[in-house]
Amino acid sequence: MIKVVIIGAGNVATHLYQCFTKSKQLDVIQVYNRNIQHLDFVEDASKKVSALDELKEADLYLIAIKDEAIGELVAKFNPKNGIVAHTSGTQPLHILSKFDNYGVFYPLQTFSKIKPVNFREVPLCLEANSEDNLEFLKKIASIISNQVFEVNSDQRKALHVSAVFVNNFSNHLFTLASDFCKKEELPFDILRPLIKETVDKLENLDPYSAQTGPALRNDKDTISAHLEMLDGDRKKIYTILTESIQNLHGKKL
Amino acid sequence: MIKVVIIGAGNVATHLYQCFTKSKQLDVIQVYNRNIQHLDFVEDASKKVSALDELKEADLYLIAIKDEAIGELVAKFNPKNGIVAHTSGTQPLHILSKFDNYGVFYPLQTFSKIKPVNFREVPLCLEANSEDNLEFLKKIASIISNQVFEVNSDQRKALHVSAVFVNNFSNHLFTLASDFCKKEELPFDILRPLIKETVDKLENLDPYSAQTGPALRNDKDTISAHLEMLDGDRKKIYTILTESIQNLHGKKL
Incomplete structure (x- = not known):
């Protein structure tokens, strides 16, 4: 042994x-x-x-x-x-x-x-x-x-940053959504199936191809309506992540 | 019928x-x-x-x-x-x-x-x-x-924004991490178990309690090291999400 x-x-x-x-x-x-x-x-x-x-x-x-x-x-x-x-x-x-x-x-x-x-x-x-x-x-x-x-050590550092994005940051997005639902007296349970499906989808698709939503569709009405409902950190995060999706997928705001 | x-x-x-x-x-x-x-x-x-x-x-x-x-x-x-x-x-x-x-x-x-x-x-x-x-x-x-x-209609609007956070935005974080791994010649598969566990954890924990990582620990050395490796949208997203985690959990940068 x-x-x-x-x-x-x-x-x-x-x-x-x-x-x-x-x-x-x-x-x-x-x-x-x-x-x-x-x-x-x-x-x-x-x-x-x-x-x-x-x-x-x-x-x-x-x-x-x-x-x-x-x-x-x-x-x-x-x-x-x-x-x-x-x-x-x-x-x-x-x-x-x-x-x-x-x-x-x-x-x-x-x-x-x-x-x-x-x-x-x-x-x-x-x-x-x-x-x-x-x-x-x-x-x-x-x-x-x-x-x-x-x-190697450089790759491991890249993995560690990536882990922060996929684990810590996505979990924080779940927390922000959970809080937002609580304010409207909605249980977090209502979001669980969507969260599960977001990840299950990646068994057959890479995340780039799995992207959906108003940012990708460049749906300006929905984006504006969402931004009006948000403030503080949530508004900042919505803005930068929408921009980043559009930058990566070649859409224009 | x-x-x-x-x-x-x-x-x-x-x-x-x-x-x-x-x-x-x-x-x-x-x-x-x-x-x-x-x-x-x-x-x-x-x-x-x-x-x-x-x-x-x-x-x-x-x-x-x-x-x-x-x-x-x-x-x-x-x-x-x-x-x-x-x-x-x-x-x-x-x-x-x-x-x-x-x-x-x-x-x-x-x-x-x-x-x-x-x-x-x-x-x-x-x-x-x-x-x-x-x-x-x-x-x-x-x-x-x-x-x-x-x-009701207000609750449904809140759910729709929440869905953007938990689905569209977390999927985008997976895409950014995937790209970062590709640059270092690492397969996306290496991140899949972590992504899966991030979501599986929420069966027993609410996302606020499930939060981990350098932002929550206020681990300044790791945060600085990560920021040095990032640029463009990834750096902006890392910064604002780190701040938001710390704001929500009462930590100070």
């Missing part, structure tokens, strides 16, 4: 721990966190560690902590062997260059405490400082996921 | 026709369109009509044409009986006030030619000029859908 140490106690660390412990090929021998009380997701107390020098030899040390804490951890961490990999979408590979063997193991997904994750469908974006180390990370990634990608 | 005439040949008319003809309680006796050649989705040639005075007596005349064409059609249309209803998200109820019995039958969903629609999950937003007519529309709506809502 491949011996793994997980470093961190957040959502990514928790979900990786839960996924790894289900695999017969992976053995999570320890989980490290500065504050041991946050390791409540680890059943076996003997596996919980809050001092770096208590970490045993492992094949993989997986760092799943906040971006801004990685530098400090790296400075204090001196494993005797194994590969050290981080799970960050934004941090470059070379932040780990003090180690002999290192890489990136970035799961491109949004994790929340309460919702279980099916790792088989989570894209794992891998990078390493050598072909051998990359092969090793691919081996581990393939044990838990069907979506394994080799992604 | 309830006799229905459908007026129009676009996506909404086509999907309503296909749904209604499957029901044993509804009988689509005719489908009208100015250009009869666009009625290729109607199998029975004897049901295709291109002159309004050829329309037979029906219980319901359902207008599913472009918003801007409704006024002209209404002026020329003089049915002897039945309820006349339009299917528009933006047009008020009273655009049909020349008739004795009228209403609105607005399906809140995005329709495309190639993709079948399960009407049982499509919210149908109803309004009418009398209680009796509303009850009649509810009866028909309940035959085809489990999601029947009574929605």
Whole structure:
């Protein structure tokens, strides 16, 4: 079995721990966190560690902590062997260059405490400082996921921005619409089927071809009527997104 | 059986026709369109009509044409009986006030030619000029859908704007992200699981509570790094949506 140490106690660390412990090929021998009380997701107390020098030899040390804490951890961490990999979408590979063997193991997904994750469908974006180390990370990634990608640091940064657009920003649009419906005493449930269909459509169409709506049709009456109903941030967002749709699809306001 | 005439040949008319003809309680006796050649989705040639005075007596005349064409059609249309209803998200109820019995039958969903629609999950937003007519529309709506809502004209306008936010605008964000990935030679497929999870999450969480990301965390380093990678519309959209998330969630840039 491949011996793994997980470093961190957040959502990514928790979900990786839960996924790894289900695999017969992976053995999570320890989980490290500065504050041991946050390791409540680890059943076996003997596996919980809050001092770096208590970490045993492992094949993989997986760092799943906040971006801004990685530098400090790296400075204090001196494993005797194994590969050290981080799970960050934004941090470059070379932040780990003090180690002999290192890489990136970035799961491109949004994790929340309460919702279980099916790792088989989570894209794992891998990078390493050598072909051998990359092969090793691919081996581990393939044990838990069907979506394994080799992604360099520039590509990973592009993916991270893209993730903000497709996840954070679209979720915010859902929030703004939800608030707008609430004001009119309409339940958010009424919008759910439309949101679901927006995404289901992309199984057969690329998003460029799936675009519809008043901006694409250059339907000035509807656009004006909508803008009259909006104010503040909602009005600004409506304006810039309408312009952007028209710019991209070659329409004119 | 309830006799229905459908007026129009676009996506909404086509999907309503296909749904209604499957029901044993509804009988689509005719489908009208100015250009009869666009009625290729109607199998029975004897049901295709291109002159309004050829329309037979029906219980319901359902207008599913472009918003801007409704006024002209209404002026020329003089049915002897039945309820006349339009299917528009933006047009008020009273655009049909020349008739004795009228209403609105607005399906809140995005329709495309190639993709079948399960009407049982499509919210149908109803309004009418009398209680009796509303009850009649509810009866028909309940035959085809489990999601029947009574929605007044102001509420319907709010829903239509909300639909632009959750469907058109989020789809545009997917397009921008897709383009950004293409530039870095990454397939759009790598983003699909994240998009799917963004929406699946809303089964258990309202979108306000589901919000994550650098804007919510007020993670200035990541926001700056992202802005440096972006230009043009993408940069403007990133800026305004980040500000809007922070305004709504009480964070400060």
